[in-house]
Amino acid sequence: xxxxxxxxxxxxxxxxxxxxxxxxxxxxxxxxxxxxxxxxxxxxxxxxxxxxxxxxxxxxxxxxxxxxxxxxxxxxxxxxxxxxxxxxxxxxxxxxxxxxxxxxxxxxxxxxxxxxxxxxxxxxxxxxxxxxxxxxxxxxxxxxxxxxxxxxxxxxxxxxxxxxxxxxxxxxxxxxxxxxxxxxxxxxxxxxxxxxxxxxxxxxxxxxxxxxxxxxxxxxxxxxxxxxxxxxxxxxxxxxxxxxxxxxxxxxxxxxxxxxxxxxxxxxxxxxxxxxxxxxxxxxxxxxxxxxxxxxxxxxxxxxxxxxxxxxx
Amino acid sequence: xxxxxxxxxxxxxxxxxxxxxxxxxxxxxxxxxxxxxxxxxxxxxxxxxxxxxxxxxxxxxxxxxxxxxxxxxxxxxxxxxxxxxxxxxxxxxxxxxxxxxxxxxxxxxxxxxxxxxxxxxxxxxxxxxxxxxxxxxxxxxxxxxxxxxxxxxxxxxxxxxxxxxxxxxxxxxxxxxxxxxxxxxxxxxxxxxxxxxxxxxxxxxxxxxxxxxxxxxxxxxxxxxxxxxxxxxxxxxxxxxxxxxxxxxxxxxxxxxxxxxxxxxxxxxxxxxxxxxxxxxxxxxxxxxxxxxxxxxxxxxxxxxxxxxxxxx
Numbered sequence: 001x002x003x004x005x006x007x008x009x010x011x012x013x014x015x016x017x018x019x020x021x022x023x024x025x026x027x028x029x030x031x032x033x034x035x036x037x038x039x040x041x042x043x044x045x046x047x048x049x050x051x052x053x054x055x056x057x058x059x060x061x062x063x064x065x066x067x068x069x070x071x072x073x074x075x076x077x078x079x080x081x082x083x084x085x086x087x088x089x090x091x092x093x094x095x096x097x098x099x100x101x102x103x104x105x106x107x108x109x110x111x112x113x114x115x116x117x118x119x120x121x122x123x124x125x126x127x128x129x130x131x132x133x134x135x136x137x138x139x140x141x142x143x144x145x146x147x148x149x150x151x152x153x154x155x156x157x158x159x160x161x162x163x164x165x166x167x168x169x170x171x172x173x174x175x176x177x178x179x180x181x182x183x184x185x186x187x188x189x190x191x192x193x194x195x196x197x198x199x200x201x202x203x204x205x206x207x208x209x210x211x212x213x214x215x216x217x218x219x220x221x222x223x224x225x226x227x228x229x230x231x232x233x234x235x236x237x238x239x240x241x242x243x244x245x246x247x248x249x250x251x252x253x254x255x256x257x258x259x260x261x262x263x264x265x266x267x268x269x270x271x272x273x274x275x276x277x278x279x280x281x282x283x284x285x286x287x288x289x290x291x292x293x294x295x296x297x298x299x300x301x302x303x304x305x306x307x308x309x310x311x312x313x
Numbered sequence: 314x315x316x317x318x319x320x321x322x323x324x325x326x327x328x329x330x331x332x333x334x335x336x337x338x339x340x341x342x343x344x345x346x347x348x349x350x351x352x353x354x355x356x357x358x359x360x361x362x363x364x365x366x367x368x369x370x371x372x373x374x375x376x377x378x379x380x381x382x383x384x385x386x387x388x389x390x391x392x393x394x395x396x397x398x399x400x401x402x403x404x405x406x407x408x409x410x411x412x413x414x415x416x417x418x419x420x421x422x423x424x425x426x427x428x429x430x431x432x433x434x435x436x437x438x439x440x441x442x443x444x445x446x447x448x449x450x451x452x453x454x455x456x457x458x459x460x461x462x463x464x465x466x467x468x469x470x471x472x473x474x475x476x477x478x479x480x481x482x483x484x485x486x487x488x489x490x491x492x493x494x495x496x497x498x499x500x501x502x503x504x505x506x507x508x509x510x511x512x513x514x515x516x517x518x519x520x521x522x523x524x525x526x527x528x529x530x531x532x533x534x535x536x537x538x539x540x541x542x543x544x545x546x547x548x549x550x551x552x553x554x555x556x557x558x559x560x561x562x563x564x565x566x567x568x569x570x571x572x573x574x575x576x577x578x579x580x581x582x583x584x585x586x587x588x589x590x591x592x593x594x595x596x597x598x599x600x601x602x603x604x605x606x607x608x609x610x611x612x613x614x615x616x617x618x619x620x621x622x623x624x625x626x
Contacts, residue, residue, distance in 0.1 A: 083471065086411045086464075094407055094460075098399045098453070137463050138470065140411070147407075147460035150450050151399075157451065158396065158584050271471050 003027045004227075005068045005109070007056045007100060008075035009049070010037030012176040013114070013168075016220045017072060022048050024224075029066055031059060036078065036182055041175050057095035061106040068109040070227050073100045078184045079118060082141035083271070089140050097148035101155040104163070111163035112226045115149055117212075117238060117279055118142040119167065126210070126244060128280040131167075131236050138274070152234035162232035166222055169240035169279050173216030173299055174306035187211060187247060188300060191254045192307050194262065201262040203247055205269030210244035212277045215299035218292040225288040240279035241292045253297055257304050316340045317540075318381045318422070320369045320413060321388035322362070323350030325489040326427070326481075330385060330533045335361050337537075342379055344372060349391060349495055354488050370408035374419040381422040383540050386413045391497040392431060395454035396584070402453050410461035414468040417476070424476035425539045428462055430525070430551060430592055431455040432480065439523070439557060441593040444480075444549050451587070465547035475545035479535055482553035482592050486529030486612055487619035500524060500560060501613060504567045505620050507575065514575040516560055518582030523557035525590045528612035531605040538601040553592035554605045566610055570617050 004021055008014040009030030014037065021028050022045050029050040030042070042049055052063070056075040077085075077092035097113065104111045120129045121136030137143040155161040172188035179185075194201045222239035231237075255262055284290040294302075317334055321327040322343030327350065334341050335358050342363040343355070355362055365376070369388040390398075390405035410426065417424045433442045434449030450456040468474040485501035492498075507514045535552035544550075568575055597603035607615075 087408055090403060090407045090411065094403045094457075095400055098403065138467060140464060140467060143460045143463040143467060144407075146463070147456045150456040150459070151453060154451060154453060154456060 001025050001027060002069040003066050005029045005031060005064070005071045007031045007071070007073050007096070008037060010034060010039060010041050011074065013171055013216055013219055014074045015041035015175055016173070016216050017074070017223060018042055018049060019045060020220050020224060027066070029064065029068070031056060032075065036179050036184060055092070057091050057099050059099045059103060061103045068107045070110045070112070071100055071104055072223060072227065073097065073111055073113045077141070078182050079116065079139060079141040080183045080185065082139050082144070084183060086140040089144055093141065093144035094147060097151050101151055101161055104161045105155065105159050110227065110232065111152065111161065112223055113148060113152055113163060113165045114223065115145045115165050115167045115236070116142060117167040117169050117240065117277070118274060119146050122275040126276045126278055128242055128278045130280040131238060131283055149234065149236060156232065156234045163234045164226040164229065164231040165234055165236045166226050166239050167236060168219055169212035169214045169238070169277065171214050171216055171219045172303065174303055176216070188213065188250055188303060191251050192300070192303055195254050195258045195260055196307055201251060201264050203251070203264055203266050204273065205266070207248040207251070207266070208246050209273060210246045210276045210278070212240045212243060212279050213245050213250070213296045213299070214239060214241050214292060215294035218294055222284060222288065222290040225290050229288050231287065237284040237288060237290070238279045238281050239284055239290060240281045242278060242280055244276065244278045245296050250296070250300070253300050254304070257297070257301050314338050314340060315382040316379050318342045318344060318377070318384045320344045320384070320386050320409070321350060323347060323352060323354050324387065325486070326484055326529055326532055327387045328354035328488055329486070329529050330387070330536060331355055331362060332358060333533050333537060340379070342377065342381070344369060345388065349492050349497060368405070370404050370412050372412045372416060374416045381420045383423045383425070384413055384417055385536060385540065386410065386424055386426045390454070391495050392429065392452060392454040393498065394496045395452050395457070397496060399453040402457055406454065406457035407460060410464050414464055414474055417474045418468065418472050423540060423545065424465065424474065425536055426461060426465055426476060426478045427536060428478050428480045428549070429455060429458045430480040430482050430553065430590070431587060432459050435588040439589045439591060441555060441591045443593040444551055444596055462547065462549060469545065469547045476547045477539040477542060477544040478547055478549045479539050479552050480549060481532055482525035482527045482551070482590065484527050484529055484532045485616065487616055489529070501526065501563055501616060504564050505613070505616055508567050508571045508573055509620055514564060514577050516564070516577055516579050517586060518579070520561040520564070520579070521559050522586060523559045523589045523591070525553045525556060525592050526558050526563070526609045526612070527552060527554050527605055528607035531607055535597060535601065535603040538603050542601050544600065550597040550601060550603070551592045551594050552597055552603060553594045555591060555593055557589065557591045558609050563609070563613070566613050567617070570610070570614050
């Protein structure tokens with residue numbers, strides 16, 4: 001039994017992680033500002049979770065009753081709003097990371113930081129990117145995730161703070177919700193919602209841009225393996241499937257599963273959008289024992305089931 | 314005649330830059346929070362300079378009477394305090410850069426950003442580093458300079474904001490002062506002050522760590538050439554001398570020039586300190602026409618002359 005802090009634990013990936021940690025017998029504390037997380041996401045385990053509502057960049061090492069063995073740092077401002085509000089992105093993503101590392105320093109806790117594969121920017125030929133590929137951040141969010149990775153390395157080198165960094169491909173699954181206020185419209189969740197609710201489906205550009213889609217339970221598996229591993233030097237691991245799925249293919253899968261045709265509208269391509277995405281996870285496989293288990297159809301089916309039960313509420 | 318904003322214009326490098334711009338017939342506005350700058354530095358040209366006192370991260374595109382043709386962004390929190398106060402470093406260095414880029418966007422001004430060569434971290438064999446060398450930031454300051462360079466690229470790619478980035482080697486010269494409050498003890502200025510005032514000279518570690526020392530007027534030459542060049546895509550240029558000088562050699566030069574022997578004390582090596590430093594400026598030479606003109610003895614002599622006249626005040 002270990003004592004963990006999960007920042008962003010009421011969020012999409014965070015809540016799946018908290019569930020899994022509790023299932024594995026650990027004691028879990030959540031810090032979340034509820035900007036994109038929901039108390040409902042952990043209602044079914046609320047008695048087993050200690051919660052703090054607040055911004056991660058304001059956390060204080062002294063505010064917690066527990067001394068943590070590990071911190072899963074998932075709290076983040078969304079990529080989609082970082083161009084509109086780069087200052088807010090710096091608060092959440094840069095200052096948030098420093099606050100977590102300071103806490104880890106004082107608690108002697110290991111950190112797993114969930115970074116983002118958007119750091120690489122776009123490839124044009126669809127070749128797989130790996131951890132040694134050149135960084136080419138295309139939004140302030142990507143740049144701030146990259147600098148946060150460097151903070152982890154610096155805190156390890158100077159203070160001995162233990163950490164591991166994972167870079168998620170595009171995660172999707174149950175509880176991922178569209179948040180118009182935050183300009184947060186995750187691809188799969190948006191399409192599922194649109195098709196179930198008979199709304200127009202908006203496709204940016206031609207829809208041939210691809211994503212490496214990783215189902216949330218696979219992502220959670222990788223995050224926990226990173227914590228349990230012997231990696232302590234802020235080494236970086238891609239958590240992905242090494243498969244490309246185009247936006248158009250996602251929509252076709254949703255239509256198939258829901259058994260309904262969508263009404264499609266095309267808008268301008270998004271500024272700074274990624275054209276092709278495929279990430280090689282062989283480093284995570286060999287060093288963490290990570291291997292994704294779900295195909296994109298498996299995952300979309302689970303999300304559709306969930307959405308059918310919840311969207312009507 | 315062009316209209317320029319110089320952030321950090323009351324500081325050490327900034328004041329030399331402002332002087333040179335005025336000499337060249339330009340109209341100069343200075344923004345500075347006076348945390349490490351001094352109004353005295355520009356007293357002799359104060360009638361020709363419009364001044365705003367404030368933090369760069371709080372600047373607003375609408376606060377200026379002028380529309381700028383160019384912004385020289387020199388304002389920074391010092392490297393030496395970034396481990397003690399990483400949050401403050403993020404404010405000045407990350408948010409400051411975004412504020413400058415937003416201003417440049419609204420004024421259609423070109424930005425020259427003075428980054429730092431500390432981004433590369435330390436080499437062990439003294440081989441020359443160039444712009445394609447691997448980044449290895451060893452302090453939050455270095456990491457924040459690196460992310461600021463990425464912000465420049467992102468603002469160019471997405472909004473067409475024109476910019477060029479220079480990475481200074483270790484700059485020294487007149488008006489560089491020791492600021493104990495900011496934990497800011499620049500090597501050459503500290504040694505000159507110590508020797509002139511008969512104070513103990515403190516050497517971190519064995520003193521064999523080296524610096525690539527660039528005299529301030531050479532650095533200013535490079536910064537202006539970057540503004541005047543056709544570079545607009547946030548390309549990066551090292552401004553350096555491609556020569557190593559050890560801390561011990563600096564002290565010997567100071568002792569020679571002042572004609573006085575120092576009392577030396579050795580302290581522990583600084584955490585995150587750079588062991589060897591030599592930077593190749595051939596890219597700046599070929600693309601900007603930059604070439605340093607002063608040896609480290611030339612520069613130290615000028616600093617000693619200046620300090621003799623000013624330290625007694």
